[in-house]
Amino acid sequence: MYEATAVAGTFRIPFWVVPSAPTCVTSQSPNVFWYLSKPAVTAYLFREASGTLDLQQAMFEAATDSSVRVSGARFHPASAYDVKLEGAELAGYATVMIGGIRDPFIIGRLDWWLGKMEEYFEHSVRAILGLNPADYQFSLHTYGRDGVMGELEPERNSAVHEIGVVFEVLAADQRTATEIAKLARQPLLHLPVPEWKGAVTTIAYLHNPPQIERGPVYRFNMHHVVTPRTEEEMFRIESVEIGSRVAAPAVARTA
Amino acid sequence: MRLDRLASLVRSKNAGPFQLTFDIMFIEADVYERVKSSKVLNASLIARLYDCALDSVQFFECDNALAFKATIPRRRVQGEFGDPDLHGGQQHVPLMAVEIPD
Numbered sequence: 001m002y003e004a005t006a007v008a009g010t011f012r013i014p015f016w017v018v019p020s021a022p023t024c025v026t027s028q029s030p031n032v033f034w035y036l037s038k039p040a041v042t043a044y045l046f047r048e049a050s051g052t053l054d055l056q057q058a059m060f061e062a063a064t065d066s067s068v069r070v071s072g073a074r075f076h077p078a079s080a081y082d083v084k085l086e087g088a089e090l091a092g093y094a095t096v097m098i099g100g101i102r103d104p105f106i107i108g109r110l111d112w113w114l115g116k117m118e119e120y121f122e123h124s125v126r127a128i129l130g131l132n133p134a135d136y137q138f139s140l141h142t143y144g145r146d147g148v149m150g151e152l153e154p155e156r157n158s159a160v161h162e163i164g165v166v167f168e169v170l171a172a173d174q175r176t177a178t179e180i181a182k183l184a185r186q187p188l189l190h191l192p193v194p195e196w197k198g199a200v201t202t203i204a205y206l207h208n209p210p211q212i213e214r215g216p217v218y219r220f221n222m223h224h225v226v227t228p229r230t231e232e233e234m235f236r237i238e239s240v241e242i243g244s245r246v247a248a249p250a251v252a253r254t255a
Numbered sequence: 256m257r258l259d260r261l262a263s264l265v266r267s268k269n270a271g272p273f274q275l276t277f278d279i280m281f282i283e284a285d286v287y288e289r290v291k292s293s294k295v296l297n298a299s300l301i302a303r304l305y306d307c308a309l310d311s312v313q314f315f316e317c318d319n320a321l322a323f324k325a326t327i328p329r330r331r332v333q334g335e336f337g338d339p340d341l342h343g344g345q346q347h348v349p350l351m352a353v354e355i356p357d
Binding site: 091092094137139141147148149150151152154168170217218219220223 | 332346
């Protein structure tokens with residue numbers, strides 16, 4: 001699949017240049033590929049850092065069964081020089097636990113049961129580790145119900161016979177994340193189910209111990225276009241002179 | 256008829272870390288035209304299916320590509336804690352069931 005994204009202002013607009021599989025190039029002649037292969041069919045202008053990518057006259061032609069020749073794309077330099085900045089930062093350290101729920105009584109009241117479990121869990125974390133909900137984050141993905149689409153799942157009430165559970169916690173350091181996960185381990189495993197009278201085991205953990213340390217987790221924190229006063233302003237330049245008899249010291253210059 | 260019976264491809268994908276995009280593609284021009292003239296596919300439909308503000312939806316009818324394209328903001332930035340779909344590739348399913356009148 002050939003896909004590309006381009007910057008338009010400070011956000012991205014997607015476009016595609018060929019169908020989902022290269023074999024479509026010739027095997028499905030009426031496919032979008034051919035319609036894009038005509039010039040000026042799709043007027044797309046993409047504002048990039050320092051200029052605009054102009055695909056209005058771009059041609060997309062089948063070179064072979066599995067490759068595409070793209071020609072006619074142009075780049076119009078902008079009057080100002082600008083620089084795109086993207087950045088990420090450390091969000092914390094995560095620990096996960098994977099398990100499954102098969103008991104129809106639990107599945108039948110899953111929201112209620114997980115709500116009780118979360119209540120118990122948050123209380124334990126506060127009582128034992130002295131941490132408030134603001135000090136960490138946790139998520140419960142319930143595969144088989146809405147694990148993939150979350151709040152957007154239109155069929156979350158469909159009948160299912162098994163739920164895959166991924167519990168994840170994010171904290172400031174790995175040890176804390178794991179300590180917090182350990183406090184979710186027990187209520188997920190044994191929180192009572194009203195339909196059963198007596199102690200029950202409520203989740204099938206995949207691993208022993210169930211918690212897996214995921215390590216550092218990052219998040220996007222910057223996505224900007226900057227127009228500096230000069231092209232060099234934002235970059236530190238170091239020049240080193242090589243070849244003189246006496247080694248010259250490295251010269252650092254900040255524009 | 257359901258959209259997934261008419262389209263050659265319905266898919267979702269990240270468009271950068273902050274946006275999610277949908278492609279609905281056709282092979283036959285008459286089928287594309289039929290779907291287009293039904294006016295069922297539009298920005299409001301996307302806003303409703305994906306619970307986002309109408310003015311946050313970008314919607315394109317690409318006649319020469321026999322395709323519709325829509326782009327919405329991601330609910331969570333790609334890879335952010337709790338994001339359930341790193342590549343955004345499994346978010347197209349509600350579109351599959353969209354009914355296009357005969």
